[in-house]
Amino acid sequence: SSGKVVIQRPDPPVVGKVNHHSIELYWDIHNVYQRIGPSNTWFKFSIEEEDVKTRMYGNVYCGYSKQHVVEGLEPSTSYRFRLKVTGHDGECAYSPVVTVSTTREPMTVEHLHRAVNMNDDATVLKILHTRHVKADVPDKLGFSPLMVAAQRGYFRIVQLLVDHGADINQENGSGKNSLMLACFAGHLDIVQYLRRQGASWESRDRAGCTAMHWAVDGGNVKLIEWMIGDGCEVDVKDFCSQWTPLMRVSAVTGNPDVARRLIAAGADVNVKDKDGKSPLMVAALNNHERLVRLLIEKGADGGITNEYGIGISEMAKAFNRQNMVVILEDMKKEIL
Missing domain, CATH: 1.25.40.20 (Ankyrin repeat-containing domain)
Structure with missing residues (x-):
């Protein structure tokens, strides 16, 4: 024999914390590849991710650590990773592939505002049903979803927001409420509806x-x-x-x-x-x-x-x- 080190096949990376945009991986939990002697003799680890289209693997991590968080991923998406272990003489071995899916994106206020702006009542309803998002959180300009819908004339969305507890008397930074915004924009149906819900002329x-x-x-x-x-x-x-x-x-x-x-x-x-x-x-x-x-x-x-x-x-x-x-x-x- 030429004294070459034959590297045994490593186990697949172990999956740690997963959310909608990142996956934590760690490996060599049994310390098979010990760091003995000078650092130029240590084993090197690479985490490789498969490209869905080309079926080729690309490096997402390379070094001596035994864990890595893969960031910037898409929500609700499946990813495939494998571990590559390389010896100091260039010999290498690959683990079996592990498949991990990111979680669904949590609904946020931004999603609610986006859906309101697009007059997408189905999505507005879905977001309000999760109960994760309060109906009254204002956007960067201080407008609540109800104010935006009232100003734009989105009657169905106005109803959905009020049904889910939106405050009809909430004001923006200049003290304007949904009734005033609907009056300025000239949406009679929304003005009538807000009055029925108790909005005041005073x-x-x-x-x-x-x-x-x-x-x-x-x-x-x-x-x-x-x-x-x-x-x-x-x-x-x-x-x-x-x-x-x-x-x-x-x-x-x-x-x-x-x-x-x-x-x-x-x-x-x-x-x-x-x-x-x-x-x-x-x-x-x-x-x-x-x-x-x-x-x-x-x-x-x-x-x-x-x-x-x-x-x-x-x-x-x-x-x-x-x-x-x-x-x-x-x-x-x-x-x-």
């Missing part, structure tokens, strides 16, 4: 805005009519600017159809904000012609002045709103 965000402030920004006239019919207050002032919903229309959208509904429901056309501005002034400065005509027709005071005693025509001139100056002069004549 709630306000951090700036003191109500669902009506948000509904007028969204401009869904049919929704606004329903809200008025359902007893939602039309003339509440916010905390910051003391703006009513009618002031918001004058500043933001200039939508005369929305303004007409608010005025019919009792909105004050001559309300003053914290700087003494009226809806008519704000509408004129924002160039909302049709709204300016409507406000004057509904009794807005054209002679009103701001805190510095400046009237609407002067303001319009100062802001170079020539068309407004003309409208205001014309309407004055009509009134006279």
Whole structure:
């Protein structure tokens, strides 16, 4: 004999902890391959993983340790490993193959948010049924799954979340709740459903805005009519600017159809904000012609002045709103 070491066939690696993305393997538990003498005479261990497509083996570990954790694996997937033992002279032996499957991926809040965003009610239901995930955990922007579904108009998902204990009054960072978000987005069916579940018209965000402030920004006239019919207050002032919903229309959208509904429901056309501005002034400065005509027709005071005693025509001139100056002069004549 040439003095070559014949290496006996090693046992397959022993499987330790397994989860959805890693598998722990260890080997040589009986110390067959002892480390005796200088390190260049030690046995070397390799863990090899089979590639499913090519049926070839590739190294996932090589060294003198007797354990290794294989990371970065896919959940619910089967993997095949074998142990290779190499002597100092290059002789080697392979163990039988061991097959191990990773576990299922645990359901997390991220999965719930992803399913809600994709309007995938079947997956939402499956996740809520596991009871591992609370229905109210917010995403990175502070929106709960219910807020997202309410804003996007996903009625079935709104129902599922509420049925599984989602809090309809939960607020995001700016104090907006699901009702306000649904009002802004104009989803009448969801607004009606949230009201049946006890959502209140009285709630306000951090700036003191109500669902009506948000509904007028969204401009869904049919929704606004329903809200008025359902007893939602039309003339509440916010905390910051003391703006009513009618002031918001004058500043933001200039939508005369929305303004007409608010005025019919009792909105004050001559309300003053914290700087003494009226809806008519704000509408004129924002160039909302049709709204300016409507406000004057509904009794807005054209002679009103701001805190510095400046009237609407002067303001319009100062802001170079020539068309407004003309409208205001014309309407004055009509009134006279």
